[in-house]
Amino acid sequence: MRYRLLPVRHPETAARRRGRRVVACAGVLLASVTALVSAGTLDPSPATAAAPTARPDGTAGSAAPVRPCSKARVTAAVLSLDGSNRATTVHGDDTAYDTASIIKVDILATALLQAQDAGRTLDAHERELAEAMILHSDNASANALWREIGRAPGLEAANKRLGLTSTKGGDGFLWGLTQTTASDQIRLLRAVFDTGSASNAGPAPLDEASRAYIRTLMTHIESDQAWGVSSAAGSGWALKNGWLQRSTTGLWDINSIGQVTVNGHRYLVAVLSAGNTSMNDGIALVERTARAAVESAAGR
Numbered sequence: 001m002r003y004r005l006l007p008v009r010h011p012e013t014a015a016r017r018r019g020r021r022v023v024a025c026a027g028v029l030l031a032s033v034t035a036l037v038s039a040g041t042l043d044p045s046p047a048t049a050a051a052p053t054a055r056p057d058g059t060a061g062s063a064a065p066v067r068p069c070s071k072a073r074v075t076a077a078v079l080s081l082d083g084s085n086r087a088t089t090v091h092g093d094d095t096a097y098d099t100a101s102i103i104k105v106d107i108l109a110t111a112l113l114q115a116q117d118a119g120r121t122l123d124a125h126e127r128e129l130a131e132a133m134i135l136h137s138d139n140a141s142a143n144a145l146w147r148e149i150g151r152a153p154g155l156e157a158a159n160k161r162l163g164l165t166s167t168k169g170g171d172g173f174l175w176g177l178t179q180t181t182a183s184d185q186i187r188l189l190r191a192v193f194d195t196g197s198a199s200n201a202g203p204a205p206l207d208e209a210s211r212a213y214i215r216t217l218m219t220h221i222e223s224d225q226a227w228g229v230s231s232a233a234g235s236g237w238a239l240k241n242g243w244l245q246r247s248t249t250g251l252w253d254i255n256s257i258g259q260v261t262v263n264g265h266r267y268l269v270a271v272l273s274a275g276n277t278s279m280n281d282g283i284a285l286v287e288r289t290a291r292a293a294v295e296s297a298a299g300r
Contacts, residue, residue: 002209005216006127072251074273074285076293077182081194081259081266088186091293096166096179097272098253100242103178104133104142105214105257106167106188110149110158112210121209134217134240137225146175161205162191176244185257185270193238193259193268218258228256229269231287232294236261243279251275254282260294267294 152169
């Protein structure tokens with residue numbers, strides 16, 4: 001059975017998102033841990049903007065401003081899907097980063113794998129949550145599915161089957177603080193996008209209907225979230241981004257994962273960054289890094 005997208009339902013309008021400015025990215029976040037700016041809104045530098053404080057309902061209030069002072073770090077990983085060499089190339093140190101909202105792809109893959117194990121497909125409510133979570137990066141939907149998959153233990157059990165080796169789920173409902181590496185994100189993307197015979201030994205954990213569903217959602221994200229690795233694409237792309245401001249430092253985690261097509265060749269790309277002084281700066285860094293990494297892979 002193939003999954004079909006449900007009728008479009010926006011959890012909130014773009015205007016309302018811009019008015020609210022901030023949403024919690026890691027479920028119910030503690031103010032001393034993290035904060036997030038809403039999708040599509042590139043806020044002023046945190047040096048002048050008030051840092052948000054998470055409330056139990058997932059909304060945010062203002063707190064004292066913070067002044068970030070640090071150098072950003074970034075890592076990119078690329079895998080060509082169309083060559084004979086299925087080796088991942090990593091640019092930078094392949095160390096752990098906060099996932100922020102890129103974890104939502106992993107949450108969905110886990111939910112689909114668990115449904116397969118139970119001999120069923122996602123029901124209508126689960127699909128509504130999944131589509132809001134990926135298409136609109138809706139955090140309340142991510143909270144619900146995170147609970148349903150069994151939080152970090154459920155995620156990590158699925159990841160063993162999907163081939164991930166360096167991803168540790170966030171504590172409690174702090175799914176946005178899951179730790180991962182760029183190479184592990186390529187392993188996740190490969191479980192979704194790699195249809196070649198050289199992908200993995202034995203049957204793929206996710207069946208084709210589940211894989212196609214994730215791919216479809218990642219090509220239909222909201223237009224104001226179409227930044228990141230998509231900047232390296234010559235034609236088609238599929239992606240999920242994550243953005244998270246740490247209230248203890250005011251610095252930003254900016255991440256982007258997905259598939260891009262350049263001159264008819266498909267590449268899986270994961271770019272993770274931390275320590276950015278603003279969301280704008282982080283997006284610019286991620287996009288520069290993605291383009292350079294794909295250009296390097298295409299030149300081989």
